[in-house]
Amino acid sequence: MRAVLSVFAAVVLAATGAGCARVTAVGNAAEPPAAAGDWPAGAKEAEVYAQVLRRYLSAPGENSFPAGSIAAVYVLDRAVPGAADPVAPKTGGEPIAESTQREVVAALADLHVIRFIADRATVIVKKDGCEQVKDGGILVNLGPVDGDDNDVTVGVYGYVACLGATWLTYTVHNDSGAGGWRVTGTTGPMAIS
Template identity: 55%
Template sequence: MRRVLVLAIVVGAFAGTAGCARSTTAVPTPALAPAGDAPADLREAEIYIPVLQRYLTTPTENSFPARTFTKIYVLDQAHPDAGDPLGKHERGTAIALNAQHQITAALAQVAPVEFIADRKAVIETRDGCPQVRDGGILITLGTVDGDDSKAKVAINGFVACLGATWLTYALQRDAGSGWRVTGTTGSTGIA
């Protein structure tokens, strides 16, 4: 009986170390997991990707002509008051690293995306006007408000002292095709 136990421990230890030799490249995740089964970071990515795609490619919603942004900076935490220009904007809820990677890859065709921890890191002041460096936009995402079929996500895009928008997107999850933006809801702000 001892031999069986020792063999099981040795085999278990070997199997545990075999994973160390694997690549650290993320394994692609399915586009849509069954409702309620998606890990939080997969759900975040599935919702934030269509929000960002819609916002960045719709000039009537971001107030800039298409393909204006050379760099997209996104805060690495979501804020419940992102859609409120008068909100407190205190530290938000971290956006999962895996979700950040999925978002960056999905938006590569729009412009390079970089997640940042502090908005001050990308803001510079020229002639008394704060603006995002490198011809970029700074985006603050709202926390996801909803369930497995409908959600709302606020977004704030800041470019310069008179170049910012705040709005909230409504999303719906369609079986087989995933999350899609159905429109905006609530108030919208443009500066």
């Protein structure tokens, strides 16, 4: 009888141990499985930023500049919090990874030549008492990608000259059945000077 109980106890302990090991390996059962949007670092940002820039640069109603009037596009190489807020400082921010920058440039090659820059002063010139972007260009500050694997927002500040700037926030949705990330509209206030 003792031998049977010992074998039974060993089987129960083994089953319990395997069950615990399985729970540890799988994780907490209350956590949902990983979404389809688990990309390598920077992939989401590159896709989202490319779609935001494509929309912003192609929509005169949102960037307030006539179609075809933007000759050069400069993008600050860091994500600036409060980019869509006209009164927020346009300093600081997290660097946008070089790999993300390369992917954005490649994704928008059909639209514009995009140049990421480290310092806005390198593209600002003064003409007739007004600061403006050199070469008939626009300087774009992007905000951080804020959200989850399905829906995000990105603030945008576009500057051409002292009386030529826009601030707005785009909503971007990940629709894997329709080709990935796409801008679905704007949210919050929009400002134009």
